[in-house]
Amino acid sequence: MASRRVNQDLPVIARFEVRHRNYVSPDGSITRPLPASASDANLLIALYRAMVLLRLFDKKAVALQRTGRLGTYAVSLGQEAVSVGIASAMREEDVLLPSYRDNGALLWRGVKLEEILLFWGGDERGNRFSGPPHDFPFCVPVGSQAPHAAGVAYALKLRKEPRVAVCLFGDGATSKGDVYEAMNFAGVHKLPVVFVVTNNQWAISVPLRLQTGCETLAQKAIAAGFTGEQVDGSDVVAMRAAAEEAIRAARDGKGPRFIEAVTYRLGDHTTSDDAARYRPAEEVQAHWKKEPIARLRAYLVAQKMWSKADEEQLAAECHERVEVAAERYLATVPRLPETMFDHLYAELPEVYAAQRREVAGGHDA
Amino acid sequence: MASRRVNQDLPVIARFEVRHRNYVSPDGSITRPLPASASDANLLIALYRAMVLLRLFDKKAVALQRTGRLGTYAVSLGQEAVSVGIASAMREEDVLLPSYRDNGALLWRGVKLEEILLFWGGDERGNRFSGPPHDFPFCVPVGSQAPHAAGVAYALKLRKEPRVAVCLFGDGATSKGDVYEAMNFAGVHKLPVVFVVTNNQWAISVPLRLQTGCETLAQKAIAAGFTGEQVDGSDVVAMRAAAEEAIRAARDGKGPRFIEAVTYRLGDHTTSDDAARYRPAEEVQAHWKKEPIARLRAYLVAQKMWSKADEEQLAAECHERVEVAAERYLATVPRLPETMFDHLYAELPEVYAAQRREVAGGHDA
């Protein structure tokens, strides 16, 4: 166990600890008494379905990218339990601030598959999505959404609305001052916000040990004056329970929480990346044994909540949804070029109107 | 005692603690066995002299400012023990990265009084000082020197030089991402750097409780993966001992350390500030009882290391030094205006040379 002790003779004035949460082990067996939410079979099945859909969707997106019909894309392979588990514990009126890899959360919250494709296909309309209208779009500049989450939470608190901001980012993001500043502020005002780090061990090619000297990422919350917990991020039951608890505490005015979800990125960083260049196949192989979908399936099957037939039906359903979404995406007519000026300001200042006209006039240029 | 425990049933995977260091109590009595350095009477007297000089110098600087002969100035009143104690534990070849209020450290390291006046008098030549040539100048953008300290320490480590970077900043600075990013990096590479926060309870008018929700600032180091210690920053014996230990550890390759020096800013933030606007006189009064100079004097007198005569002689000496420095400062002829282009680049590009000529030609403009 990690611990730092020096000057044993000086009096201790503060103590901190980090706890770890896991319920379902990689083989589907139970490691400790299950949380209340796990007794809801419908919920478990919904979580399972969401993860399966996400994985299939990712596959399709990569296929589209490989055939030149989609831009750079980031899959969730291996870490589906994190964003699905977190989103499942949110209410519609809560506010999601996702990172670029949090498709799972967006889908759970009602964003359409084709909208996500539109975004990664290079069309801003993908951000004007069917999810909750107050949710934030994917954030690409790593960690820069964390201060927004603090601002959202401050607004919610000021207006005395019982809503919670939920901010997701990666292990790499924990190195950004943005995240630290936001968490520190949330700590000052006991804001209704939950920060979640998807610790998938890698930031592109940079391994966690070069990202920080910390034993856990959960302990980063200590510097912000609140509680951090480490969760088995490949155990969706644990993710759901941790999220539920943290979001409830935040909603009840108990202040912010930090969740470190320890998982693994089984795929390349994005379609532009080749992870084989920097990490050994054995490491990836080893982590395949812990991945969240097989794990939950093993549990569900053991509990007789899920059958082979269910699986086949789900696969067919997901396939259908994904194919339909891809078709809709591919059929979406590009915006007119001059619309690049739309929504720049509430009203385009006259001084830029000529530029808009130039674009409009030069469609064939 | 601060502590954060939730989910008592989950296993603990990491524990941390913060310790506190103090030897000499406000009345000069001893609270615990003294460190080795305190047996060196010459050292204690040197520390005392440095603090007295600093206080007198500050007074003179404020007088100069009030009479329009100096710019904005930040006194160290009440917190002299921090920068003096820290600097006293450094070697000449170590690298100091001070904040704008760390006059005490600069003076200890050989910067001349008149050079400090020159800087606050608005003349860049004050930064080309007689202290160690590798030391950094005062840093005004709060916290922005911390990444430099990490960079310096990385260079020292890479070159295998047994030198240490020492970076000073205020409690306000701990809210800046700059400081966090730098500390996190130092933690990754176990760099030879010591970060010191002078926690004087206030960042201009912002009290510590609005700066952070943390119980201690020392715990900020936990997020960077190394040890933080809280020190009574008005006890110069404790400051010196903590600094010695931390610098030695850093020099010995044991990685970075973080010192929280808890003290109090008895004066206004700067000569532009009026602290009476935002904090009660009683609070200030209460802290006068703990201030570092009276405290060390009480100890020295009790130990018969210091007499009234010594005190009088020191006062006269300091007065003389300060007056001479002020005269030298006031006698310094301003730079020629066109020198504003000197040292902009190693060699001024021809394209800007005309501007320099314009300034040179328009001295009376």
Added chain:
Amino acid sequence: MPEATLVEAINLALARAMEDDPDVVVLGEDVGVNGGVFRATAGLQKRFGPERVLDTPLAELLISGLCVGMAAQGMKPVGEIQFMGFIYPCLDQLVNHASRLRNRTQGRLTCPMVLRTPHGAGIRAPEHHSESTEAMLAHIPGLRVVMPSSPERAYGLLLAAVRDPDPVVFLEPTRLYRAAKGEVEDNGEALPLDTAFVLREGRDLTLISWGAMLKETMAAAEALSAEGIAAEVIDLATLKPYDEDTVLGSVAKTGRCVIVHEAARTGGFGAEIAATIAERRLSSLLAPVTRVTGYDTVVPMARLEQYYMPSLGRIMTAARRVCQFS
């Protein structure tokens, strides 16, 4: 009408905006009990409470990022950056988020925030307290950049900035905070955010400036008139978007133009104006468009800063040269 200094006018506008709209919040370092290091927010916390007038931790990136988050949820945050030299940590939030939130979500989320900061040198302040890098901001699409030069305009433009549905950086000429006095009626009336102010009409020469440099520019116009030169003086006031029509109209009339700004010359916003005039009114020009600016060096500290800033003498020299050109 009561007299107010520029900083008092700012204070009036903030109070009025907060009074009118409960969504307006003020945040920054020392804006609360202390009322801001320049007293721009004096009294606001007492009046509107510590939740709406919030002392933030010392973190500029945070201040700007909080504004984006609050604004996206429909509040109207007014952040303060204590000096322009500390605005750079906000640039990521300004460029990558505030200025494009509306565009990248196609109107779904918007960012009605204001970031105020003192601008410019001339108050003998320490290092890094004398910045005038408005040109960096004026290059960012989706942002508005505004700089008043009198108490009335400070009042009206700040009200407009707060009410504007898009992000505005509001630069306040430090040198004028107390030096500029004028009648300000606290009538809640905003000024337009895309219209330059013609402070003085003239047919011989157009002088264009903004912020504190208007002081020397107006003095130059006065002195020129004694020499028989009638200078038109334009206070650009809004740099992004800026009022091309007024600028081009004036130059079409006078054929001669001097632009005055405190920022370093290279890449200063004067370049944009000069380039536009040269592009759109070349045939009207009777003399080269001339820039009188701060120099391409670091703003020196107090002892030399007066030599850095455009002086009345430098403006006069340029104006005479432009007028004599043929």
Added chain:
Amino acid sequence: MPEATLVEAINLALARAMEDDPDVVVLGEDVGVNGGVFRATAGLQKRFGPERVLDTPLAELLISGLCVGMAAQGMKPVGEIQFMGFIYPCLDQLVNHASRLRNRTQGRLTCPMVLRTPHGAGIRAPEHHSESTEAMLAHIPGLRVVMPSSPERAYGLLLAAVRDPDPVVFLEPTRLYRAAKGEVEDNGEALPLDTAFVLREGRDLTLISWGAMLKETMAAAEALSAEGIAAEVIDLATLKPYDEDTVLGSVAKTGRCVIVHEAARTGGFGAEIAATIAERRLSSLLAPVTRVTGYDTVVPMARLEQYYMPSLGRIMTAARRVCQFS
């Protein structure tokens, strides 16, 4: 001479600089084992070790601040920012420290660092990956800003940047990383950091550009020559300081000038050049100096980015108009 792409030329220059000088270190995100997301640092870690080729945590402010600290102690750090859209957190360090460390310490401490970053749109990358905000940087006194447009110039200019005793921001045209190929001799020879390159001589019209837009600009010159117009093409290459003499000399000869850049028009660096020409060569001008630029809006994502960037067609239209002007 061997052929190299632009990104290979960068790699050669880095290796050469590290070979020549043990004080040169390379740092950034993914620059180590991975060799950089564009492979600019491929093989360097293997060759020079993980201490001199350092994968930093994901923190751009940190990267720039580390460079300042290292440089002040006499090292020659070369930091990489993965895309220009992520350079904004570095601005505080660039403006407040790197660019003025020498000046504010009157030569006692210096800052010989390089910050490299891919520049510009056109590779169908995600949001925030298409920035071209070089004008912000070129406004900062004490900094150098350099942008090559061919493999040879990338090699020679990067070597010069690393050897230069002052901070240099080195912008690499992403669109040309692999598209631009040319002969590069790895001879360790640096190019000057204040000299523009005349890529093509002509007497009818001066075309000025930098970085990736040189591609369309050269194509335009070619096409114009078929129409009987001899265009001189200048690759500015160093934006700060820039080579006024070559620019002014060319315009004095041709009397007509079109400036092409990818960045948004307002406050783009083209404004500075146009303003300078208008100020210093007004009487040589036979037509308005015209800018062909990106638009004053957020660079759109992949589906529309081609309409944002100056096209050959837009350059031709502007060039013809300028040539026909009288």
